[in-house]
Amino acid sequence: MNNRILEPGAVLGVLGGGQLGAMFIAAARRMGYRGAVWDPDPEAPAHQTAVHSFTTPFSDPAGREQFANIVQATTLEWENVPAELCGWLEERCPMRPSSVVLRRLQDRIAQKQFLLSRQLPVSSFAIVESARQLVSAVNRLGFPAVCKTATSGYDGKGQWILRTPSDVKQLETILGQAGSGRRWIVEQFIAFARELSVLVVRNEGGEFRIYPVVENRHERGILRDTCVPASVDCGVAERAKELAMHAIAALEGIGVFCAEFFHTEDGNLLINEIAPRPHNSGHYTLDVCTVSQFEQQVRVTCGLPLGETRLLSPAVMVNLIGEEVRSVLSAEGSSALHSTSGAVLHLYGKQMIRPGRKMGHVTFTGSQKEMVTAAAQQFIKNLGRVD
Numbered sequence: 001m002n003n004r005i006l007e008p009g010a011v012l013g014v015l016g017g018g019q020l021g022a023m024f025i026a027a028a029r030r031m032g033y034r035g036a037v038w039d040p041d042p043e044a045p046a047h048q049t050a051v052h053s054f055t056t057p058f059s060d061p062a063g064r065e066q067f068a069n070i071v072q073a074t075t076l077e078w079e080n081v082p083a084e085l086c087g088w089l090e091e092r093c094p095m096r097p098s099s100v101v102l103r104r105l106q107d108r109i110a111q112k113q114f115l116l117s118r119q120l121p122v123s124s125f126a127i128v129e130s131a132r133q134l135v136s137a138v139n140r141l142g143f144p145a146v147c148k149t150a151t152s153g154y155d156g157k158g159q160w161i162l163r164t165p166s167d168v169k170q171l172e173t174i175l176g177q178a179g180s181g182r183r184w185i186v187e188q189f190i191a192f193a194r195e196l197s198v199l200v201v202r203n204e205g206g207e208f209r210i211y212p213v214v215e216n217r218h219e220r221g222i223l224r225d226t227c228v229p230a231s232v233d234c235g236v237a238e239r240a241k242e243l244a245m246h247a248i249a250a251l252e253g254i255g256v257f258c259a260e261f262f263h264t265e266d267g268n269l270l271i272n273e274i275a276p277r278p279h280n281s282g283h284y285t286l287d288v289c290t291v292s293q294f295e296q297q298v299r300v301t302c303g304l305p306l307g308e309t310r311l312l313s314p315a316v317m318v319n320l321i322g323e324e325v326r327s328v329l330s331a332e333g334s335s336a337l338h339s340t341s342g343a344v345l346h347l348y349g350k351q352m353i354r355p356g357r358k359m360g361h362v363t364f365t366g367s368q369k370e371m372v373t374a375a376a377q378q379f380i381k382n383l384g385r386v387d
């Protein structure tokens with residue numbers, strides 16, 4: 001369906017109600033739009049800020065009729081929503097990104113095959129459709145390797161690193177216990193020098209906006225921090241941007257996307273994965289860019305002109321994971337943070353603290369990258385004492 005410009009007052013739907021959905025709704029509200037959130041979890045943070053809230057399962061036929069009757073355009077904040085639902089919705093209103101793009105990206109195998117078919121650089125991989133195929137996949141790729149569920153994995157969940165034949169034996173048993181129809185992808189483990197990512201926005205007319213290249217550090221599969229700009233030379237940053245734009249153009253993607261890269265010691269860039277939505281590594285845009293990734297999502301969903309992506313200052317975004325959030329909940333911790341110049345706290349309003357759960361983040365900003373990095377690293381060090 002064609003995207004005419006939706007005027008303020010329109011209702012924008014978002015599938016998924018996590019923190020990304022809540023930040024989308026906040027941007028939409030500021031711009032005069034109303035939000036409708038659909039997430040079967042009534043505790044999902046975005047429900048707190050939405051004007052309309054849907055908590056039925058995504059498969060509920062009455063729920064989809066009601067949702068479609070209310071929204072004038074829809075987007076998503078999580079790739080694991082049913083593509084079939086997106087396909088049904090896009091016959092009724094603009095859906096950003098489209099169901100075709102979502103189908104390609106929500107399955108790791110389909111995504112890798114697509115990128116490979118477009119000559120985009122990815123790590124070597126093998127498809128595993130039963131536990132028995134695991135050994136031959138690892139034999140072909142060699143140790144170490146990483147096995148990932150084809151669908152539904154996130155934050156290191158459904159992911160195993162294989163370093164020895166005994167790791168393979170153990171994983172064979174786990175995969176053997178999974179239900180039928182499950183698929184996995186085994187990838188060569190990349191000994192990267194650093195991880196980079198780039199946010200790309202593309203509208204219906206094929207116009208792009210691209211954000212600076214950022215550097216990410218993960219711990220146990222979860223994003224620990226993001227530093228912007230990345231410490232790479234201009235040539236590498238330009239190549240990452242070009243690869244990201246090439247990938248999104250090949251997908252004919254409309255929306256906000258994040259391309260994640262491995263940058264190897266010998267200077268190669270490999271695309272690890274592409275997310276069809278704003279990304280945790282793009283949260284810094286809320287505090288140090290003229291237009292944030294969430295405002296871009298509103299703009300592209302409404303058919304508005306895309307916004308400027310200028311970086312106003314260096315920044316480091318630090319996630320508050322699980323129990324770490326307690327460090328900013330106490331009077332002492334919270335006032336220490338709020339008296340740190342340039343530190344901006346974002347809490348997601350999640351009731352339950354669980355290990356590995358993203359509870360909030362802090363963006364450290366300032367004119368000197370070294371000072372911002374030092375403040376963020378000191379903060380992380382102190383977090384370690386809480387967990």
Ligand code: AMP
Binds near residue numbers: 146153188221260273
């Ligand atoms: P993913 O869910 O694919 O983004 O993986 C989460 C994190 O696990 C990545 O950001 C990397 O730190 C690590 N990882 C995933 N795949 C690989 C790989 N093939 N080689 C090395 N590290 C990986």
